[in-house]
Amino acid sequence: MARTQGSHSDITGPRIRSAALKLFAQQGYAAVSVRQIAKEVGVQAGALYNYIPDKQSLLLSLMEGHMREVLAAWEALEKPDDAMGLLESFVRxxxxxxxxxSDEVFIAYMELRNLSDENFATIEALRRAYEDALETVLKQGVEAGQFTLPDTKIATLAVIAMLNGVMTWYRSGGRLSLDEVETVYWDMVRKSVTT
Amino acid sequence: MARTQGSHSDITGPRIRSAALKLFAQQGYAAVSVRQIAKEVGVQAGALYNYIPDKQSLLLSLMEGHMREVLAAWEALEKPDDAMGLLESFVRxxxxxxxxxSDEVFIAYMELRNLSDENFATIEALRRAYEDALETVLKQGVEAGQFTLPDTKIATLAVIAMLNGVMTWYRSGGRLSLDEVETVYWDMVRKSVTT
DNA sequence: AGGCTAACTGAACATTCGTTCAGAAAAAAG
DNA sequence: CTTTTTTCTGAACGAATGTTCAGTTAGCCT
Incomplete structure (x- = not known):
């Protein structure tokens, strides 16, 4: 046997990416074998190499794709122009x-150490760009006298860390809706940056 | 050759643990081989099995030991009895x-998925106990009218996530002293839980 | 119908993995 | 000094790893 029924590059490619995404998030990059990904896709291990140069490139591609999407989505968002409204927009x-x-986020934050130095630098630059988006908002608020912060850089990191915490515990169908969670967090963030 | 000069169980045991700790934190449990740990200790791979039943037990032991130490250290701490003072104590x-x-923390938060179900439950219970310590403080503050929080459980998780963020960026010798960092974070936490 | 090519199989590759164990040597006990 | 015990070596185990590739087939083109 060789080429199987209904096989198509347009289909297999994305399926490899989504299978890898799910498995990397679940078990970690190092713990997932190429054969495991292939099995999830329903294909032999060797077939993956028609789509990726190697395992590490697959990881990089997933991480880089995610980071670029986050940045693009934030850029594309319609935003108010006062700092307070901007900050609420960012939080939500x-x-x-x-x-x-959540899978993409998990990987992007956890698998940095499995990247080569060069690839690490790439991802790190993208993350910094996203952090800068928030810091810009905070700086604007400080200048306008709306926020009181001794150090916008630390505040940026603190806020992002706090928000990221949601993903470690929130499960849909739980006690609170996502909208309520947003509001609770926005409340805490707002108070933490004002006097 | 067999037993080497100056070999001692009392020395090798801890050295295995500290080598494993460092390597697991650096590269992740799954990415570190038993032979790598052994090399760091200066011993052959087989020798490790005089001290551990298997690789997974080593991970569990490191995580469990850390969690118990955190809990014990908090218990042993001399604390004020008003909620505000308690919260500041906790943050600092x-x-x-x-x-x-930082190595222990990193492992305890990152390698949960490499634990068997039973071992996972053990660690999770210890983490919950630590979270409860903070939630108790928050509840006390809410009852005393010092804190304003719609949901102490979420606030607990949000605060811990925020504080944990420090470890992803702080390096000693940087722009701020640890004491200054503590103060900045305490400021943000205090404001986020009060009106 | 027949040929072409894109997509995949299945086997093989050298390495590495976690783990076991008989035996050797150092340290402790007598 | 001799014996016992503790601690480690070095080799071996089968299984699994990432990756390559010649061969086979399904779907498209003419």
Whole structure:
């Protein structure tokens, strides 16, 4: 046997990516074998190499794709222009967007150490760009006298870390709706940056 | 050759644990081989099995040991009895303690998925106990009218996530001293839980 | 109908993995 | 000094790893 029924590049390619995404998030990059990914797709291990140069490139591609999507989504969002409204937009956007892609987020934050130095630098630059988006908002608020912060850089990291925490515990169908969670977090963030 | 000069169970045991700790934190449990740990200790791979039943037990032991130490250290701490003072104590304790053991923390939060179901439950229970310590403080503050929180459970998780964020970026010798960092975070936490 | 090519199989490759164990040597006990 | 015990070596085990590739077939084109 060789080429199987209904096989198609357009289909197999994305399926490899989504299978890898799910498995990497579940078990970690190093713990997932190429054969495991192939099995999930329903194909032999060797077939993957028609789509990826090697395992590490697959990881990089997943991470880089995710980071670029986050940035693009934030850029594309319609935003108010006062700092307070911007910050609320960011908080709600971050929680909503990241909750919809918890696997991608998990990988992007956990598998950095499995990247080569060069690839690491690539991803790190993208993450910094996203952090800068928030810091810009905070700086604007400080200048306008709306926020009181001794250090916008630390505040940026603190807020993002806090928001990322949602993904470690929130499960849809739980006690609170996603909208309620957004509001609770926005409340805490707002208070933490104002006087 | 067999037993080498100066070999001693009392020495090799801890050295295995600390080598494993360092390597697991650096590269992840799944990516570190038993032979790598052995090399770091300066011993052959087989020798490790005089000290551990298997690789997984080593991971569990490291995680469990850490969690118990955190809990014990918090219990042993001398604390004020008003909620505000307690919360400040917790924030400063958490940052200081966890910064001194960043490897342990990293492992305890990242390698949960490499644990068997039973072992996972053990660690999860210990983590919950620590979270409860903070939630108790928050509840006390809410009852006393000092804190304003719609949901102490979420607030607990949000605060811990925020504090844990320090470890992803703080490096000693940087722009701020650990004490200053503590103060900045305490400021944000205090404001986020009060009106 | 027949040929072409894209898509996949299945076997093989050298390495590495976690783990076991008989035996050797150092340290402790007598 | 001799014996016992503790601690480690070195080789071996089968299984699994990432990756390559010649061969086979399904779907498209003419």
């Amino acid at each position: 956007f971050h929680i909503r967007f990241h909750m919809q892609r | 304790f958490h940052i200081r303690f966890h910064m001194q053991r």
